[in-house]
Amino acid sequence: MDRPRAWRPDHDEAGEHEELYVVQSGRASFELDGERVDAPAGTFVFARPGVKRTAYAEESETTIVAVGGVPGQAYEPDGWEIWTPFNRLYLEGRYAEAADGGREAAEAHPEYAGLLYNLACCESLAGRTADAIEHLRLAIDRSERVRSFAVGDSDFDQIRAEPEFQALVAG
Secondary structure (H helix, E strand, C coil), X not given: CCCCCEEEEEECCCCCCEEEEEEEECEEXXXXXXXXXXXXXXXXXXXXXXXXXXXXXXXXXXXXXXXXXXXXXXXXXXXXXXXXXXXXXXXXXXHHHHHHHHHHHHHHCCCCHHHHHHHHHHHHHCCCHHHHHHHHHHHHHHCCHHHHHHHHCHHHCCCCCCHHHHHHHHC
């Protein structure tokens, strides 16, 4: 059997971010630092800060709820739920299409740093340097924490040498 498509791509959270996943229906599996965890409905899975994690839906109609944050800090909305419809395009390498849709969403919801950051990533990958730098600047203006994400994010490799990008990530 082929590996199911990742519900949540392989990633780790910066700093002290932790996540709790609840499998509401169906069955999922998680990989936490390479260790597989089977998770039928009703299972809670906790990912500590810095743990590389991926979630897979093992059955159709699987529902997973993810809650994450930094202990002791208030939740900061980042617009991930608004970006979600465009993430599929990003994962498929259709960066220009993701950027076009993301731009409309960002114009309607300019308050979300995560939405602006993801838009900047797609614009960079689509060769839209000036747009990527502007949306990254707006993202950093809304949340200083995204500056550190951009420093090592390979999505910005195409624009990393740009003086404007370097100034943004330097602070």
